[in-house]
Amino acid sequence: MEPSQPKWICNAGKNAVSILPDGSVNVCWDRKEEHLGNIFRGGFSLRDHLVPCSLVHCACPLWAFEKNLHAEAKGETLNPPLPYQAYAHWHITYECQMLCEYCIVTGPDRASDTRDKKTRSLPVPIDDMVKVVDASGLSFYFSLMGGEPFLVPNIVEVVQRLTERHYVGANTNLCAVPRHFWKSINHDRIGNFHISLHIYPLERKNLTQDFIDSFKTMVDAGFNRYNITVVAHPKVIDRIDYYRELFGRHGIAFKLIPMLDGGGAVKGKVYPESYTSDELKLIERDWLEDYFPQKNAKNEKVDVTKFRPRSLKSTKNTMLE
Numbered sequence: 236m237e238p239s240q241p242k243w244i245c246n247a248g249k250n251a252v253s254i255l256p257d258g259s260v261n262v263c264w265d266r267k268e269e270h271l272g273n274i275f276r277g278g279f280s281l282r283d284h285l286v287p288c289s290l291v292h293c294a295c296p297l298w299a300f301e302k303n304l305h306a307e308a309k310g311e312t313l314n315p316p317l318p319y320q321a322y323a324h325w326h327i328t329y330e331c332q333m334l335c336e337y338c339i340v341t342g343p344d345r346a347s348d349t350r351d352k353k354t355r356s357l358p359v360p361i362d363d364m365v366k367v368v369d370a371s372g373l374s375f376y377f378s379l380m381g382g383e384p385f386l387v388p389n390i391v392e393v394v395q396r397l398t399e400r401h402y403v404g405a406n407t408n409l410c411a412v413p414r415h416f417w418k419s420i421n422h423d424r425i426g427n428f429h430i431s432l433h434i435y436p437l438e439r440k441n442l443t444q445d446f447i448d449s450f451k452t453m454v455d456a457g458f459n460r461y462n463i464t465v466v467a468h469p470k471v472i473d474r475i476d477y478y479r480e481l482f483g484r485h486g487i488a489f490k491l492i493p494m495l496d497g498g499g500a501v502k503g504k505v506y507p508e509s510y511t512s513d514e515l516k517l518i519e520r521d522w523l524e525d526y527f528p529q530k531n532a533k534n535e536k537v538d539v540t541k542f543r544p545r546s547l548k549s550t551k552n553t554m555l556e
């Protein structure tokens with residue numbers, strides 16, 4: 236019998252939730268079976284208790300995305316208080332135009348993931364959603380992600396309506412952000428934009444200039460709450476000086492983050508364990524520090540090269556130690 240693992244105490248379900256494209260609200264991405272109602276159709280309510288978690292790896296650590304709410308859920312008093320009471324990690328669509336070789340969102344196999352990425356997004360029933368959210372009496376921080384959230388047909392209206400009383404942030408590859416977006420929303424209600432710069436998919440799809448133009452439109456509109464990351468695919472690392480210079484010319488600076496891949500992106504090689512020591516010097520090794528509940532529970536530092544993500548060969552996430 237597996238020895239019982241120390242448990243990380245998480246606020247998932249209490250004041251942080253995961254929302255899926257169909258509006259279903261769940262405790263978190265890894266606990267999709269624990270339902271909390273539907274943000275479009277109603278019946279939504281939060282739990283009144285914390286959740287002990289002993290997973291090896293957490294795909295979307297809600298507690299870490301908004302640590303103040305984690306502290307508040309554990310009984311700490313925030314000073315000053317946050318302007319919102321709940322955090323919602325919203326996979327608003329699975330559609331994405333990039334089809335990055337190191338990305339599987341739905342899966343578990345690439346074929347079904349690609350099918351989901353190629354399925355056109357549905358408009359969000361924003362009138363119904365605002366009714367449900369307002370009825371909850373809570374103020375939210377909605378973190379939009381996907382797929383690519385800006386492929387949702389009525390995304391500008393969704394952000395406009397939600398930012399009347401709530402806050403919105405996003406994870407985006409920036410290439411589908413409508414150029415008029417930044418002039419049509421209240422920047423004071425926009426939190427952080429995590430921008431993923433997918434260098435090779437951009438080149439493959441001839442979208443590099445699009446990315447640069449979209450970045451310039453955002454900055455020219457005066458928005459500066461963003462961070463930019465690049466997944467450290469070996470082909471990118473080989474030419475990293477060239478790319479730093481290419482994007483740096485346009486004011487685009489980025490962090491290299493570890494690629495988690497079970498062997499699909501670089502034929503047969505599993506990442507991050509396959510990085511060389513020289514490659515690791517260029518990568519933000521601590522980037523995934525908060526994604527390992529067992530380690531976090533023991534307050535142990537994570538050596539990301541010891542993590543082997545699940546793949547078609549092994550359905551389990553494992554630590555090689």
Ligand code: SF4
Pocket residue numbers: 243245246247262263264265266286287288289290292293294295296297298528
């Ligand atoms: S640590 Fe991650 S998987 Fe565990 S309950 Fe929290 S959000 Fe869910």
